[in-house]
Amino acid sequence: MTEAEPVTNQGVSGKPAGGLDIARIREDFPILAREVHGKPLVYLDNAATSQKPRQVIEALVRYYESYNANIHRAVHCLGEEATAAYEEARAKVARFINAPSPECIVFTRNTTEAINLVAYTWGRANVGPDSGVLLTLLEHHSNIIPWQRLTAEKGASLRYIGITEQQTLELDGLENLMDSRTRLLSVTQVSNALGTINPVQTLVAEAHRNGTMVLVDGAQSVPHMPVDVQAMDCDFFAFSSHKMLGPTGVGVLYARPELLQEMDPFLGGGEMIKRVTQEDAIWNDVPWKFEAGTPNIADVIGFGVAIDYLNGLGMENVRAHEMEMSEYALRRLRQLEEVIIYGPPDPADRGGVISFNYPDLHPHDIGTVLDRHGVAVRAGHHCAQPLMSHLDVSGTVRASFYVYNTLAEVDVLVDALGQAYAFFSNDRK
Amino acid sequence: MTANREDEYAQQEAQLDDLYREVILDHYRNPRYRGSLPSPTTRYEGYNPLCGDDVTVELLVKGGIVEDVAYHGSGCSISQSSASMMTEAIRGKTVQKIESLFREFTAMMRGSDDIDFDLIGDLEALEGVRKFPVRVKCATLAWHTLQEALQHLDQGEDQVASDERAIR
Numbered sequence: 326m327t328e329a330e331p332v333t334n335q336g337v338s339g340k341p342a343g344g345l346d347i348a349r350i351r352e353d354f355p356i357l358a359r360e361v362h363g364k365p366l367v368y369l370d371n372a373a374t375s376q377k378p379r380q381v382i383e384a385l386v387r388y389y390e391s392y393n394a395n396i397h398r399a400v401h402c403l404g405e406e407a408t409a410a411y412e413e414a415r416a417k418v419a420r421f422i423n424a425p426s427p428e429c430i431v432f433t434r435n436t437t438e439a440i441n442l443v444a445y446t447w448g449r450a451n452v453g454p455d456s457g458v459l460l461t462l463l464e465h466h467s468n469i470i471p472w473q474r475l476t477a478e479k480g481a482s483l484r485y486i487g488i489t490e491q492q493t494l495e496l497d498g499l500e501n502l503m504d505s506r507t508r509l510l511s512v513t514q515v516s517n518a519l520g521t522i523n524p525v526q527t528l529v530a531e532a533h534r535n536g537t538m539v540l541v542d543g544a545q546s547v548p549h550m551p552v553d554v555q556a557m558d559c560d561f562f563a564f565s566s567h568k569m570l571g572p573t574g575v576g577v578l579y580a581r582p583e584l585l586q587e588m589d590p591f592l593g594g595g596e597m598i599k600r601v602t603q604e605d606a607i608w609n610d611v612p613w614k615f616e617a618g619t620p621n622i623a624d625v626i627g628f629g630v631a632i633d634y635l636n637g638l639g640m641e642n643v644r645a646h647e648m649e650m651s652e653y654a655l656r657r658l659r660q661l662e663e664v665i666i667y668g669p670p671d672p673a674d675r676g677g678v679i680s681f682n683y684p685d686l687h688p689h690d691i692g693t694v695l696d697r698h699g700v701a702v703r704a705g706h707h708c709a710q711p712l713m714s715h716l717d718v719s720g721t722v723r724a725s726f727y728v729y730n731t732l733a734e735v736d737v738l739v740d741a742l743g744q745a746y747a748f749f750s751n752d753r754k
Numbered sequence: 755m756t757a758n759r760e761d762e763y764a765q766q767e768a769q770l771d772d773l774y775r776e777v778i779l780d781h782y783r784n785p786r787y788r789g790s791l792p793s794p795t796t797r798y799e800g801y802n803p804l805c806g807d808d809v810t811v812e813l814l815v816k817g818g819i820v821e822d823v824a825y826h827g828s829g830c831s832i833s834q835s836s837a838s839m840m841t842e843a844i845r846g847k848t849v850q851k852i853e854s855l856f857r858e859f860t861a862m863m864r865g866s867d868d869i870d871f872d873l874i875g876d877l878e879a880l881e882g883v884r885k886f887p888v889r890v891k892c893a894t895l896a897w898h899t900l901q902e903a904l905q906h907l908d909q910g911e912d913q914v915a916s917d918e919r920a921i922r
Contacts, residue, residue: 687830689805693886697770706806719806719828748770749831
């Protein structure tokens, strides 16, 4: 596979940004050359999905043009090549999050499916009427609905850790929420809606002292910062390829090996069995026990190349670049007096996600005007309706950054925002 | 600001004017009949789950005529302006006339070419929303809510009907 070469610290217009050469990185992303409504695309919707570098796109084409075959059981050359590439991607994923072995990595369709897998298998076996699941107010719907369904089915309790004024988790009084009946704490590492970074390592330690298992939703963390699941000591960890330069349709569930051994399969079918009789079957080994049917071979291989690319940049550099972006964006947005900015004030406490509102203006109106300036942002509830209700807003505007974004793009955003506000406020007074 | 930049901004606004026509912005800034009626004969709450827009329509209907109307709610400028424009368009009209207006308006928003623009009047300003497909439901929310309110009337309900069901 092509290993992305490390880029040097040259920066755009001579300004180094977190050790990344952004101008050179941008050349790897064909989509960044396009225009939207006659303006250069300013893509600030990375928390929804990231763009893909040429290296990833080419890996997909290479697979389909030169070694497309089904994996694992073929005795022919193409099948062996495809199997090797698929399993190599699993090993890359394991190394990327410092999982103890590739066997701890289960490929799913997305983060949502990874969380559902845990709810349907481990959850059904371990959550009962006298137990409960603990979430936080910062969760995405994908980390709420599976647990609502499970606890409703089992007659178990469902509780939420609230948030402080600064929109960080309210950890005072945690002992009242987490008790001997709490089987699982399921928490996001970085809030997709506000950017808040949660102290997952502390939460895991606290939960384990209490005998509570922990699932960490890493969809917004793994793409943007170094992650070490062993240091974090979580029991389950879920994330998606498409938010980290990889193709859509690939998610990852990491679980401690002994948990995967104990858990029942999720879906049944080919690939997940060793031997089948008319009456029953013997399950395949972990992790293949959880990968029924032909998996998303091409996109898993493409995901492996996305990981190569990120390794080439260095995740410390990625994090530093996004902190610089956030710091600058916060500073510029604060100059627009009317704007309400959500999330912790210190860029060190947040990922590269900034959520904000103008009072009296609906996020969709702002989003529509920004789009006319070529600026792609998210406007709405960000699949976090309980959080939006708590904040008493219908939604927010969200700008989220990645490795190819520049400080100049923040200027375009801020300039366009000022015009949007003027457009709607004209004559209002 | 340089002259070039001013040109550029003017161009941007021209494109946006397709969506945010002056009439729409006027209703957004100065909403008509916004609030509640003291004793409505029917009321319905509509909700667009996609945007979180909500609009409640209240009617005072006597002898087949909408004598008074009010709306309240929250949402984007298109959903709230459309509600305001609707109240102005239907106040004092017969239920029968309002129903044909509803059919004409929703046909316009679906992209029909055969529209009676005399009947549509000022509501024509919302036609530009069609170029922004995700926003069409914002424009039609108040009208579908009105339709539900009128249907409660047809069922002979003299009680105020209130429902939180999503109107799509």
